[in-house]
Amino acid sequence: MAKTKKTKSPTKTKLRQKADSVFSTFVRLRDSNKQWIVTCPLCWSKLPRKKAQNMHFIKRSCWFYRYDEMNCHAWCYRCNVILSWNYIAYTRWMQREYGIDFIDHMIDESKKLHKEWSKEDYQKIIDTYTEKIIEYSKKLTV
């Protein structure tokens, strides 16, 4: 078999880490105001975008929702870590935000077995969200 012209392609793990990082930056930017401040929707505390955390409603171990914009929101460290993801409040917030039927659907979907993303998929996520980060950065720059 002929070798492809690419010399060193990044490993899947590296691509996944990069995709996680780019997507997390995107979510925190999306949920920032023009002063780059995030208000935690669960406890209302205000924090600089860089200190906010990207929380997943359906945990990251579910590949299907790992990079889903509706599944991810910027919250504070206290809600995410100390209150271990403030799950009851988060669930109620999700239900109000997206409707109870949709949240039930997400939960059902998360119970299915999903395949991990391919290297190409990760690259697509990186490209898409890098572009979105640039767009959002422009909007937020005052």
Ligand SMILES: [Zn+2]
């Ligand atoms: Zn909070």
